Amino acid sequence: MSMRKELWFGFSIMGLVLLSIVWMLLGVDKITHGHQGLLMLSLVVIAIMLGFPTAFTLMGMGMIFTWLAYDGDIRRTLDLMVQAAYKSMANDVLIAIPLFVFMGYLVERANLIEKLFKSMHLAMARVPGSLAVATLVTCAIFATATGIVGAVVTLMGLLALPAMLRAGYSTSMAAGAITAGGCLGILIPPSVLLILYGATAGVSVVQLYAGAFFPGLMLAGLYVVYVIIMAKIKPQWAPPLSAEERRVDLPAPIRALPADAGNHAPRRLLQALKGKRNAEVPTGYVLRQLALVLLPGLLFVLLAAGTWRSVTTVQAEAQYDIQPIGAESSSSAPAEGGLQEPPTDGALQEPPAEGALQEPPVEGAVQEPPGAEPPPAAAAAAEPASAPAATAEAAAAERKPAPTWWWVGFAVLGALVAVFYLFLSFARLEIFKMLLASFFPLVVLILSVLGSIVFGLTTPTEAAAMGSLGGFLLAAAYRRLSMDVVKESVYLTAKTSAMVCWLFVGSAIFSAAFALLGGQELIEKWVLSMNLSKVEFLVLSQIVIFLLGWPLEWTEIIVIFMPIFIPLLDHFGVDPLFFGLLVALNLQTAFLSPPVAMSAFYLKGVAPPHVTLNQIFAGMIPFMGIQILAIFLLYQWPGIGLWLPQTLYGR
Numbered sequence: 001m002s003m004r005k006e007l008w009f010g011f012s013i014m015g016l017v018l019l020s021i022v023w024m025l026l027g028v029d030k031i032t033h034g035h036q037g038l039l040m041l042s043l044v045v046i047a048i049m050l051g052f053p054t055a056f057t058l059m060g061m062g063m064i065f066t067w068l069a070y071d072g073d074i075r076r077t078l079d080l081m082v083q084a085a086y087k088s089m090a091n092d093v094l095i096a097i098p099l100f101v102f103m104g105y106l107v108e109r110a111n112l113i114e115k116l117f118k119s120m121h122l123a124m125a126r127v128p129g130s131l132a133v134a135t136l137v138t139c140a141i142f143a144t145a146t147g148i149v150g151a152v153v154t155l156m157g158l159l160a161l162p163a164m165l166r167a168g169y170s171t172s173m174a175a176g177a178i179t180a181g182g183c184l185g186i187l188i189p190p191s192v193l194l195i196l197y198g199a200t201a202g203v204s205v206v207q208l209y210a211g212a213f214f215p216g217l218m219l220a221g222l223y224v225v226y227v228i229i230m231a232k233i234k235p236q237w238a239p240p241l242s243a244e245e246r247r248v249d250l251p252a253p254i255r256a257l258p259a260d261a262g263n264h265a266p267r268r269l270l271q272a273l274k275g276k277r278n279a280e281v282p283t284g285y286v287l288r289q290l291a292l293v294l295l296p297g298l299l300f301v302l303l304a305a306g307t308w309r310s311v312t313t314v315q316a317e318a319q320y321d322i323q324p325i326g327a328e329s330s331s332s333a334p335a336e337g338g339l340q341e342p343p344t345d346g347a348l349q350e351p352p353a354e355g356a357l358q359e360p361p362v363e364g365a366v367q368e369p370p371g372a373e374p375p376p377a378a379a380a381a382a383e384p385a386s387a388p389a390a391t392a393e394a395a396a397a398e399r400k401p402a403p404t405w406w407w408v409g410f411a412v413l414g415a416l417v418a419v420f421y422l423f424l425s426f427a428r429l430e431i432f433k434m435l436l437a438s439f440f441p442l443v444v445l446i447l448s449v450l451g452s453i454v455f456g457l458t459t460p461t462e463a464a465a466m467g468s469l470g471g472f473l474l475a476a477a478y479r480r481l482s483m484d485v486v487k488e489s490v491y492l493t494a495k496t497s498a499m500v501c502w503l504f505v506g507s508a509i510f511s512a513a514f515a516l517l518g519g520q521e522l523i524e525k526w527v528l529s530m531n532l533s534k535v536e537f538l539v540l541s542q543i544v545i546f547l548l549g550w551p552l553e554w555t556e557i558i559v560i561f562m563p564i565f566i567p568l569l570d571h572f573g574v575d576p577l578f579f580g581l582l583v584a585l586n587l588q589t590a591f592l593s594p595p596v597a598m599s600a601f602y603l604k605g606v607a608p609p610h611v612t613l614n615q616i617f618a619g620m621i622p623f624m625g626i627q628i629l630a631i632f633l634l635y636q637w638p639g640i641g642l643w644l645p646q647t648l649y650g651r
Contacts, residue, residue, distance in 0.1 A: 037519020040065045044510065044560065049551050055499070058506030058560070062513040069516050080516070084508040092461065093199045094504065098497035099464030100190050103449075104146030105489040106471030107442070110478045113142050113155050115438035121163075122431045125246040129231030129238035131167055132177040133224050135160040139181025140220045144188045145442045149591055153182035153599045157606040167245070170237040171611055173230065176619030179599040180223055180626075183591045186554060187584045188216035189450055190464070192500065193554055197580045199504070200562045204577075210454045210648055211581050211641045218640060219585065219630045226626055248427040254289075256280045261427035266293050268426070292433065293424065300417045304410055311406050441477075445470045454648060500555070507559030514563075523564055528571065537572045538579075541565055542586055542631060549589035553598065557587060581641040585631050592620045592627070 040061050047057045059081075067077045088094075120134035127133050135156060143152045156178045164174035186193050189209040198205040231238035250261055259268050269290050272281070424432075449467040452458040458466065475481040514520055532540065548557050562583070569576055591599040600616045607616075634640050 035522070036065060036068065037514050037517035038522065040510075040514065040517065041519060041560075045552070048556060054553075054556050054559075055502040055506040058503075058510040062506070062509035065517060066509075066513040069513070080512055081509055084512045085505045088505045088508040089501070091199050091504075093195060093205055094501060096190075096195055096205070096460045096464040097192055097500055098493050099461065099468045100192060100195075101148070101496050102489060102493040103464065103467040103471040104148045104151070105492050106468070106475050106485075107142075107145045107445070108148065108151050108155070109485045109489065110471070110475040110480050112438050112442060112474075112478065113138065114159055115434065116141065116442070117156075117159055119431060119434035119438050122246070122248060123435065125241055127228065128235075128240065129173075129227040130241055131160070131164045131169060132173060132227045132231070132238055135164070135174075135177045136181040136220065136223050136227065139178065140184045140188065140216075141439065141442055141446075143182060143185030144190075144446050146185060149182050149185055149599060150602050152185060153179060153602040154606055156182060157603045161603070161607060161611075165608070167241065168236075168239045170619075171615045172619035173227070173237045174619070175600075175603060175607075175611065175616040176621075176623050177223070177227060179592060179597075179603055179616065179620055180623035181220075182599055182602075183588045184216060184220055186588050186591065187212055187219065189213060189453075190460075190467070191584070193558065193584055193587065194580070195460070196500070196504070196555070196558045197562065197583065200507075200558060201566050201576050201580060203580055205460045206453055206456070207577055207645045207649060208580055209450060209460070210644045211577055212584055213450070213454075213644060215581055215585060215630065215634055215641050218633065219627065222626045222630055223623060226622065248430050250426055250430060253281045253285050254426055259426055261425060263426050265289075265424045265426050265429045266421060269293065289429070292436070293421075293429065296417055296420055300413055303413070307406065308402060311402050312400055441474055445474060454644070456648075503555055503559055507563070510560065511563045520564060520567060524568060524571075527568055532572070534572045534574065537568070538574065538582070538635065541579075542582060545583060545586045546589055546593075546628075549587060550593045554587040554591070558583075575642075577645065578638055578642060582631060582634060585627060585634060588627055589624060592624050594620075 044057055044061050047061070048054050062084075063077060063081060066080055067074065070076045117134060117138045120138050121131060124130045124134050124137070138160070139152055139156055142155075143149070146152060160178060161174055164177075165171065185191065189212055191209075191212065194208040194212060195205055197203065198208050227238065248261060250259070257268065257272050259265075259272075269286055273283070273286050273290065445467065448470065449463045452466065453460055453463045472481070475485065527537075545557060545561070548561060552560075565579070566576065569579055591597065594600070594617050597617065597620065600613060600620065603616055604611070604613055
């Protein structure tokens, strides 16, 4: 039956193409090339919705309609195809895609997600809806490290969904948390979507990564707030964990101190170090525990000192003073025809040698009248007074006050460290050790990759190579690295990268054919004839993208429809970077909105049989509403996305 459906779909789309060709050939005096472009766009969308491969559908439609535009000249058609494909594959930004994907597959196979979820679940045990909150945080961290939506949703479906259902959670709440959290990798860097958008729109991927950082955190925070509020309002949806589920087992040396889970760890360890203790607890063990206790404070001090130096030091180029030509070497003679250096403070200027010829004025130049130059005595008196002032100004410019945002961040982090030490029991110390083994390796990998990109230390491609090496080392450190793992990761990376690159080539051929037919010009004239304001244009474009997210995936929307929207941005005064952030927030609907909603099918594939697709869809709907709220907040306060690029790159 499935084969019959595929054959029927194939014959249907072939029939549509043939009918459209006959219609255009017979009614060529009634249809313009622009209308042919719109017809091509419609046929592409229909073919993709029928299940045809996107990349080859784009290439095939582009070739057919280019051939029609060139009146059957196959040579010019093939030339356009080759040029479009070469232009796409010569884009070095795309090199980062296979490297980031390879990093993601290696991190996925390091098997950190189980440890990460368990440590997060224990760390947030007293938070309302703790399992769902831990699921969202775990998904956000793991999605950032991998960027592979299907892998995150599938793994969390196997790990978190049974745990939440056993704890009495609502099926819709559990499914919505997993699917929404898994989709965060689309937005939070390093995101393949942002790389594709940057390559399509000609926007810096580095600035897109910097701009998407805070909107991604905002969206994840809104998800967490929604879960906490619903757990408070309807506790039957997310029951609190029992005391047994929150219990943390202490290791034998800690119990032998003697100590229990509720003891204040820093005080008890210091007492054990100074006083008598059980012979079973060696001094080295106590010192290692104290080192772990002191680690957050030490990291806070190092971070504060390092950032203080960077935010208060003036860059070298800001300290340079503009000097007259030739002022660098006062002892050297002026070059022939050059400008004479001014005399040094207090030095007497030597008269010209006797018999030396003065250089004649340039023909046609206007000479200054006599008396226009300041008297030599006045000039000599002015220079000593200005020199100390300039020196003092340069000395004062070496340091600048720390910005307000640094003090705010310093205060917040300092308060968190103080609270950590104030309430650090032995149970929380054990949870902290679990986080050190699961959470912090991923955070270090993510921050090293993103930090090197955002602060301009490396290009995205170089950072992706570093991330691949980091994923390789991480898998080796957790003893998950083997030849089979490497082979499988390389195979999946090649498969995913080939799909993305062929999609980009198909998009280039389709866009070239669409522009050749004049479809872009026709759409621009139609949109401009509506006399929309900037707000109306943004609202209309986001509604169109939101609706396209139902039948299409984000890759198809980026490569097909972004080349249509981007030329209109200049007319309405919209920053392409800001528009890209809105689109990235909006395009998560491609994985959360039925009937396509790929994350729902990923979860359904690993969910227990009694979990229905309708329950999963019902759990997604509130999170779709949160996405719309996030888009509204980003539009109302663009600084959420633009502050970091403006601060770092002066946009």
